[in-house]
Amino acid sequence: MENFRIILQKVNLKVTNARLGVLELFARSQKPIDAEEIFAYLQKEGVDADRATVYRMLETFYEKGIIDRFEFQEGKFRYELAGSDHHHLICEQCGRIEDISDCGINVLEREIKEKKGFLVKRHALEFFGVCESCQQ
Amino acid sequence: MENFRIILQKVNLKVTNARLGVLELFARSQKPIDAEEIFAYLQKEGVDADRATVYRMLETFYEKGIIDRFEFQEGKFRYELAGSDHHHLICEQCGRIEDISDCGINVLEREIKEKKGFLVKRHALEFFGVCESCQQ
DNA sequence: AACATATATGCAACTGAGTTGCAATTAGCA
DNA sequence: TGCTAATTGCAACTCAGTTGCATATATGTT
Known part of the structure; x- marks a missing residue:
């Protein structure tokens, strides 16, 4: 899935393993995911990124418009790839x-x-x- | 404003100073307020209730349908008196x-x-x- | 009015989500 | 290859909210 590189380059973000891993998870996920799920996924995949890195990544992606952010009355945020109005x-x-x-x-x-x-x-x-x- | 008592009695909640104070603040507020604002208000009014009490109160009121709960992408909840669909x-x-x-x-x-x-x-x-x- | 008791509260310690400062690392370009 | 800004790891911290437990109190009953 080399188009993840392109997504990152388009918005002037450096291509790193952690970022590619997170984008891959987003592409696989059928529903909005939270920071902890992302962190666990990266660990499982052997990418090992710090929690702080995950949170900073989500903030960056959100600011760049790569992902959308939602709240479902859980006291935390969930994210998914930005897309259609749904x-x-x-x-x-x-x-x-x-x-x-x-x-x-x-x-x-x-x-x-x-x-x-x-x-x-x-x-x-x-x-x-x-x-x-x-x-x- | 003695009808706060009645609101509480209707849903089988004991009438306490803290609860009356919180309902008074809700009645005054034009917009949804958060736990910290409520806590500060009570202190100012000399009611001094613990933060835990405030949170427990909000949960109870929410469960009983006295207040509505909202999220405005702030990472916390806001509440206001339950009412019309707005x-x-x-x-x-x-x-x-x-x-x-x-x-x-x-x-x-x-x-x-x-x-x-x-x-x-x-x-x-x-x-x-x-x-x-x-x-x- | 006094009593009994379920309910409510205070205190203190804790959890979970997210943030921040700073030093070390690394991607991407020259 | 070397430079440099961007990224990351670490550790400590903040902020919102929760929990266990002992004490206090509102309210129905006598």
């Missing part, structure tokens, strides 16, 4: 996280600008509830 | 928090149930951007 269904019983795509909120954002003068840069929309299989 | 405009420059009322997302929730089988219990919707006065 949101999450978080099952409060099994913790499963499902995606839903574009929510038609752009209309609302335009309204907010007109009525309140507030310029929306981004929004967070998460749904908490019970997934299908937990309802049985 | 959301927030958070200015990333001055930190001002404005409310917007019902967002018409109930329609979307019904769709989610039909298409995904996921039962939405609650949702979080926050807009981050720049408020009118910070745009000048």
Whole structure:
């Protein structure tokens, strides 16, 4: 997966093992992951990066727009590769996280600008509830 | 404001000075507040409650449905008196928090149930951007 | 009013997530 | 190969929140 190098070079970040490893994990992951999961993954892969390095990496990636950041009422952040405007269904019983795509909120954002003068840069929309299989 | 007593009694919570103080602060506050602000307020008012008490109180109130809980990408929770379905405009420059009322997302929730089988219990919707006065 | 008791609180120690300063290392360019 | 800014490791720290346990107190009952 050599395109990870390109992603990093595009935003003027040096290519390191730790960074490649983290990007690889992000590409594999189907749902938003947290710093601890990343740290554990790197250890397992023998990359051994310090926790501080992981946190600094996440901050850098976030600032550069490589990843998105979310909060699911857990008292910590989760991240995933930046991409389309999509949101999450978080099952409060099994913790499963499902995606839903574009929510038609752009209309609302335009309204907010007109009525309140507030310029929306981004929004967070998460749904908490019970997934299908937990309802049985 | 003796109706704070009634609020507490309704949900089988004992009436204490700390709890009355916190409810008073909530009633005064125009925007969601965090644990530290509550702790400082109580000290100022001479109620002196421990931080642990404040956190336990917030948890209890949240469980009982007296207050709502939010996250604004700050790495901590904010709370306000439970009420109508409304959301927030958070200015990333001055930190001002404005409310917007019902967002018409109930329609979307019904769709989610039909298409995904996921039962939405609650949702979080926050807009981050720049408020009118910070745009000048 | 006094009592019993479940509830609430204070204290202190702890956890988990994330941050910071600083010295050592390394990627990328000349 | 050597230079230099960017990156990392280490260790100590902060900040938000939690927990165990002993004490205190609000409230229903006598």
